[in-house]
Amino acid sequence: MMRAMRSDAARNSEAILQAARDVVAEEGIGASMVRIAERAGVAVGTLYRHHPSKDHLVGAVVQDATRRLVDLLDAALARIETDGDVGREFETALASAAETYATDRAFKEYRAQARGAAVDLPGADQLEARGYAALDDLVAAAHRAGTLRADVGAADVLEILAAVPTSPERRATYLAVVLAGLRSAPRRDSPVGR
Amino acid sequence: MMRAMRSDAARNSEAILQAARDVVAEEGIGASMVRIAERAGVAVGTLYRHHPSKDHLVGAVVQDATRRLVDLLDAALARIETDGDVGREFETALASAAETYATDRAFKEYRAQARGAAVDLPGADQLEARGYAALDDLVAAAHRAGTLRADVGAADVLEILAAVPTSPERRATYLAVVLAGLRSAPRRDSPVGR
DNA sequence: CATGAAGGTGAATGCGAGTTCATATTAGAC
DNA sequence: GTCTAATATGAACTCGCATTCACCTTCATG
Numbered sequence: 001m002m003r004a005m006r007s008d009a010a011r012n013s014e015a016i017l018q019a020a021r022d023v024v025a026e027e028g029i030g031a032s033m034v035r036i037a038e039r040a041g042v043a044v045g046t047l048y049r050h051h052p053s054k055d056h057l058v059g060a061v062v063q064d065a066t067r068r069l070v071d072l073l074d075a076a077l078a079r080i081e082t083d084g085d086v087g088r089e090f091e092t093a094l095a096s097a098a099e100t101y102a103t104d105r106a107f108k109e110y111r112a113q114a115r116g117a118a119v120d121l122p123g124a125d126q127l128e129a130r131g132y133a134a135l136d137d138l139v140a141a142a143h144r145a146g147t148l149r150a151d152v153g154a155a156d157v158l159e160i161l162a163a164v165p166t167s168p169e170r171r172a173t174y175l176a177v178v179l180a181g182l183r184s185a186p187r188r189d190s191p192v193g194r
Numbered sequence: 195m196m197r198a199m200r201s202d203a204a205r206n207s208e209a210i211l212q213a214a215r216d217v218v219a220e221e222g223i224g225a226s227m228v229r230i231a232e233r234a235g236v237a238v239g240t241l242y243r244h245h246p247s248k249d250h251l252v253g254a255v256v257q258d259a260t261r262r263l264v265d266l267l268d269a270a271l272a273r274i275e276t277d278g279d280v281g282r283e284f285e286t287a288l289a290s291a292a293e294t295y296a297t298d299r300a301f302k303e304y305r306a307q308a309r310g311a312a313v314d315l316p317g318a319d320q321l322e323a324r325g326y327a328a329l330d331d332l333v334a335a336a337h338r339a340g341t342l343r344a345d346v347g348a349a350d351v352l353e354i355l356a357a358v359p360t361s362p363e364r365r366a367t368y369l370a371v372v373l374a375g376l377r378s379a380p381r382r383d384s385p386v387g388r
Numbered sequence: 389c390a391t392g393a394a395g396g397t398g399a400a401t402g403c404g405a406g407t408t409c410a411t412a413t414t415a416g417a418c
Numbered sequence: 419g420t421c422t423a424a425t426a427t428g429a430a431c432t433c434g435c436a437t438t439c440a441c442c443t444t445c446a447t448g
Contacts, residue, residue, distance in 0.1 A: 006415055006424060032405060043427045045408080054406065149371065156367045163357025163368075173350045177343065181375025200445055203395060226435060237397045239438080248436065 013050050015040045020061050024106035029058055031106075059119040062110045065100055066127060072096055073134035077141070086145035090138060091179055094157070098164040102171050112162055151186045207244050209234045214255050218300035223252055225300075253313035256304045259294055260321060266290055267328035271335070280339035284332060285373055288351070292358040296365050306356055345380045 005013070019040035023031045033054055037044045051057040076093040080086055101108045135154045142148035160178055165171045199207070213234035217225045227248055231238045245251040270287040274280055295302045329348045336342035354372055359365045 008415065009425060012426085033407085034405080044406090045427055046425080048407070049425065149374075152367060152371060156364060156371070159359045159361075159364045159368060160371070163354075163359075165353045165357075167353075170350060170353045173346060174353060176380065177346060177350070177354070177375035177378075178371065179375070180343075180378035180381075181371035181373070184371075184374035184378060186370065187374075200394060202445070206396085227437085228435080238436085239397055240395080242437070243395065 009049075012040070012042055012046055016042060016047055016050055016057070017061065017064075020057050021064070024058055024061055025104040028105040029109045033057075053119070055119045056121070058106060058110070059121050059124070062107055063121055063124060063127065065104055065107045066131060069097055069100055070127060070131040070134055073131070073138060077134060077137055080138075080141055086141050087147035087183075090142040090147055093138060094161070094179070095175060097161050098171065098175055101161050101164045102166050102168075105166075108162065108164075111158075148182055149184060149186055152182060203243075206234070206236055206240055210236060210241060210244055210251070211255065211258075214251050215258070218252055218255055219298040222299040223303045227251075247313070249313045250315070252300060252304070253315050253318070256301055257315055257318060257321065259298055259301045260325060263291055263294055264321060264325040264328060267325065267332060271328060271331055274332075274335055280335050281341035281377075284336045284341055287332060288355070288373065289369060291355050292365065292369055295355050295358045296360050296362075299360075302356065302358075305352075342376055343378060343380055346376060 016036070019042075020036050023036045023039050027035070033044055033047055036057070037047055040047075047057065051060065073093055076089045080089050083089075101111070132154065135157065139148065139152075139154045139157060143150060160182075163174075165174050210230070213236075214230050217230045217233050221229070227238055227241055230251070231241055234241075241251060245254065267287055270283045274283050277283075295305070326348065329351065333342065333346075333348045333351060337344060354376075357368075359368050
């Protein structure tokens with residue numbers, strides 16, 4: 001049985017996570033540990049008492065954001081079960097996810113990276129699996145409802161999300177364009193094919 | 195009058211540009227100077243005889259790619275003047291530009307960066323201006339022809355390009371979706387607006 | 389083919405960032 | 419209030435990388 005954390009340690013632990021969230025969302029994964037420590041009002045060494053490495057700290061922060069997103073997808077799926085407006089749910093969920101990608105620079109960069117650099121955070125694999133499953137289900141539902149082009153899969157949706165612009169105006173237009181595109185029917189005579 | 199370059203220097207200069215192109219396209223702007231030197235079969239010092247800094251070298255490489263793209267846009271515009279299939283020209287040009295963004299990691303990263311880090315390469319500003327002008331013209335032509343949503347501007351197009359996936363399959367789908375979206379008409383009841 | 393200036397070399401330097409650890413500080417039990 | 423295990427501190431160490439420079443090589447001119 002692990003002993004309860006000392007009160008100052010608990011306070012710092014929270015301050016560190018909060019500071020890391022803020023700094024890394026603004027400046028991206030490249031933000032320095034010193035900067036995070038300063039924002040948390042703590043010395044660098046303290047970061048390392050709570051996290052074995054920078055990767056671990058950033059990983060924890062990104063995992064938090066991921067969890068919120070996955071919960072969001074699950075909620076959308078649950079609503080589809082009962083209510084049933086697949087199109088609206090799909091687009092709203094996408095817009096929310098886009099918000100995260102656009103707002104949290106670290107999240108975006110982390111998702112853009114080649115996988116495998118995943119730090120061993122408890123439950124990471126499981127969370128990722130839940131996320132992919134939820135997205136797959138959502139995509140499948142949209143396909144069945146005819147709200148989503150048949151040639152677009154979950155991986156394509158992720159790619160589209162990863163690309164959301166940071167600037168709010170650009171983001172709105174981007175989403176409008178992309179959502180329209182996702183609704184459209186594939187055509188044969190595109191200049192895009194090889 | 196500047197003296198002609200010594201033959202070995204000319205050879206190395208070319209090898210360096212070529213190596214830089216390759217390495218930086220593959221590994222991005224983060225690639226090290228040593229790696230570029232190795233690929234060119236030359237010592238690091240030699241890179242610095244030909245370029246004052248890494249930024250300068252990378253800038254030169256990116257400028258090359260930019261020039262090719264701008265020429266491409268100009269050619270498309272010229273063809274529109276005579277022939278006249280605005281829609282096809284617009285989409286083909288976009289697909290070509292997308293190819294560059296997807297294929298050349300350095301180009302993509304460089305364009306994504308905040309501007310201002312622009313090294314003083316001769317003709318840089320002029321080239322950028324030409325590029326923006328050409329893109330503006332192309333967008334305007336597409337607007338007039340009704341091939342492009344009215345709410346999409348040149349900046350939006352750039353943002354969309356900057357986001358093109360690297361993977362060939364994803365890229366094809368992405369382009370298909372986006373091009374369909376760009377053709378579509380804006381609608382009022384989107385979940386995206388505030 | 390001798391000669392000197394242009395060109396090339398790569399070890400050394402400086403810097404920024406992650407990580408460590410000997411030392412100082414403090415929470416909380418008694 | 420004392421005591422000590424837990425925590426915090428931040429200077430120092432390490433590592434990767436851009437950049438420099440004192441010293442060699444080589445081109446090309448006469």
